[in-house]
Amino acid sequence: MSRQVLDELKRQIPLLDYLQANDWRPARRLSRGRFMGLCPLHEDHEPSFLVDPLKNLFYCYGCGRGGDVIRFAELYYQVKFPQALALLRQWLGLPPLLRETTEFYRTQLHRHSEAVAYLYERGIRSSEVIEDMRIGYAPGGCLRGWLTQLGYSRLALREAGLVTTAGYDTYMRRVVFPLEGNLYGRSLSTTAPPHRFLPGAKGGLYSWEQARQYPEVILVEGLFDYAALWQAGFRNVTCSLGTHLNARQFRQLCDGPRTVYLAFDADTNGSGPKPRNPLLTGWQSTA
């Protein structure tokens, strides 16, 4: 990886923007445009995290760590350098509109007890997994107003599929999971179609950059299965978002030698094979 490519990535992702997208808020402004706030990398009670947006550098007086946006992603997500780059590229790839929508839905989640209750019922019980998967809630009837206020045109919202032609929020009473370039919405209501994506590709395997580091990978069908395994401590998990792998997902699975365990459940809706026990199959990829 050339120095030039890294510099270009850093130029495209100002440190302050990235921090703010990860919920960091400055506590006070210092001289020369610098900011001080609580450190997102350690349990901080007094603001000790210094950010210099002009130099695109941070330093924490509490835990002694500092660096650029790549270093921040490494420390924050506890990943190695190449994975940090991949995460940053992925973040960059998500259009600003979907990023704003994801953040808006995340703030809605804790304001709607029915959404939290639904997650609990589906086995999602730790706040860590909600944070990690950036799960949100679309109550319906408020996204359009929020995004319009931010300056997005109604046409842009319609084209992204976030608003219907009649002008209503597309996602109503849905738990929302951000994907690579799309948003998956699971309905809380039994009368609406349970699964919904925005128009466009569902993307690659879920959280592949993390899973691909392991020699053994567990492939599950849905995001709730993923969350259950994540809570049980598994990090070598990925999800196909349905029973069919698209070409991109298949290429990803085969991008290196590894053993893949398929853990698809025995649905009674006829969408998959019907073994007596949950299907667990291993296969070796030697690509």
Ligand SMILES: [Zn+2]
């Ligand atoms: Zn710190």
